[in-house]
Amino acid sequence: MYIVVCAFASTSAPAMFNRFLGMTARGFVYTLAILIWFNIYMYKAFEKESWGENIKSVKPAIKNIYYKGNIELLTGNYPRLAIVGSRRMTEYGAKVIEKWMGELVSAGVVIVSGFMYGVDQKAHKTCMEFGGKTIAILGWGIDLKVAENDIEMYEKILEKDGLILSEYEGNKQPELWTFPARDRVMAGVSDAILVVEAAEKSGSLITAKYAKQYKKKVLAVPGQVTSKVAEGTNWLIKSGEAKLVSSSGDILNEMDLSVGQMSLLIDRHSYDPILSLLSDEPKTVDDIGRILKIKMSDLLSKLTEMSLLGQVEERNGKYWRV
Structure with a gap:
C-alpha cells in the first residue's frame, strides 16, 4: 500500500485512478498469460x-x-x-x-x-x-x-x-x-x-x-x-x-465407423473437426468439404447450425472461426 501511495502522491485523483487501472490491467493480462502457459505446458499426474x-x-x-x-x-x-x-x-x-x-x-x-x-x-x-x-x-x-x-x-x-x-x-x-x-x-x-x-x-x-x-x-x-x-x-x-x-x-x-457418421461425430465432439480446420485460416465451403470429406448437404446444414451458435461466420465467401 505504501508503494502505491508514494507512486501516486503527486498525481490528481482521476489520473491516479486511471494509471492504477492501467497497472492492474497489465498485471491481470500478465497473470492470465502465466496461468494459460502453466495450463498448457506444465504436466499433471493422471489420477x-x-x-x-x-x-x-x-x-x-x-x-x-x-x-x-x-x-x-x-x-x-x-x-x-x-x-x-x-x-x-x-x-x-x-x-x-x-x-x-x-x-x-x-x-x-x-x-x-x-x-x-x-x-x-x-x-x-x-x-x-x-x-x-x-x-x-x-x-x-x-x-x-x-x-x-x-x-x-x-x-x-x-x-x-x-x-x-x-x-x-x-x-x-x-x-x-x-x-x-x-x-x-x-x-x-x-x-x-x-x-x-x-x-x-x-x-x-x-x-x-x-x-x-x-x-x-x-x-x-x-x-x-x-x-x-x-x-x-x-x-x-x-x-x-x-x-x-x-x-x-x-x-x-x-473400427465399425464410416465417413457417413460425420454429422453424429461432429455433434458428439463439439464440432472439433471443422473448428480445428478453421483455426489456422478461413476456408471456403468447398475447401472444408474436400478436406474433411463431408457430404455438401450435411456440411451446409452443420455450418448453418454453427453460425447460429456463434461458432463460425461467413465473410466474402469464406468461413471464419469466431
Whole structure:
C-alpha cells in the first residue's frame, strides 16, 4: 500500500485512478498469460481413479501417467487408432498417410503415435493438418526437453488441443527398454493398430504383438516385396497376425465407423473437426468439404447450425472461426 501511495502522491485523483487501472490491467493480462502457459505446458499426474479399463488392462501394469494437454482424448468415448511404422519412412508410406488421413479425421478418429521421426511424426502432423486430434505417447520423461527440430510439433500438438503423455515423470532420459514399454501403452489405449511400414525387426512389430494380446485389431499396409521397410508389414499380413488394408474405408470398417457418421461425430465432439480446420485460416465451403470429406448437404446444414451458435461466420465467401 505504501508503494502505491508514494507512486501516486503527486498525481490528481482521476489520473491516479486511471494509471492504477492501467497497472492492474497489465498485471491481470500478465497473470492470465502465466496461468494459460502453466495450463498448457506444465504436466499433471493422471489420477488412477479416473483410469479407464483400456489403461488398467495394460500388462505389465502402468504405475503412473503424466500428461500435458487434453486428457479427455484418453478418457472420452473417442475412436482411437495407433499409427506406427518405420523411422526410415519412404515416400510410399508418407503418401498412404496423406491419402487416408482426411477420411479418418472426418470419422472422428483420434490418431495415437509415439512422436518419433518417420511414420510417427508424419501421422501426428498430417492429422493436425486435417483438423484432427492426436495423442503422442513418449518413451521418456514427460518434461524432458525435446530435440530442436521437434519443438514446433510438440507445441502444436498442445496448441491444437491434443495430448502428450508418458509413464515417466520429469526429465527421465530414454533407454532401450522405455520404447517397448511405450509400445504396450499405445496398443492398450487404442482401439486398433495400423502398421504403415516396418522392417523385419521393427519396434512396430512389438506394438502389434501387444495389440494382439489385448485383443485389439491389427491392420497393416502391404508394401513392395523389394522394400526393406515392408518386410515386417508383409510378414504380419502373410502370417495372419494383421489384416491387410488398402484404403481408409477398410480401416473404418474394421473400427465399425464410416465417413457417413460425420454429422453424429461432429455433434458428439463439439464440432472439433471443422473448428480445428478453421483455426489456422478461413476456408471456403468447398475447401472444408474436400478436406474433411463431408457430404455438401450435411456440411451446409452443420455450418448453418454453427453460425447460429456463434461458432463460425461467413465473410466474402469464406468461413471464419469466431
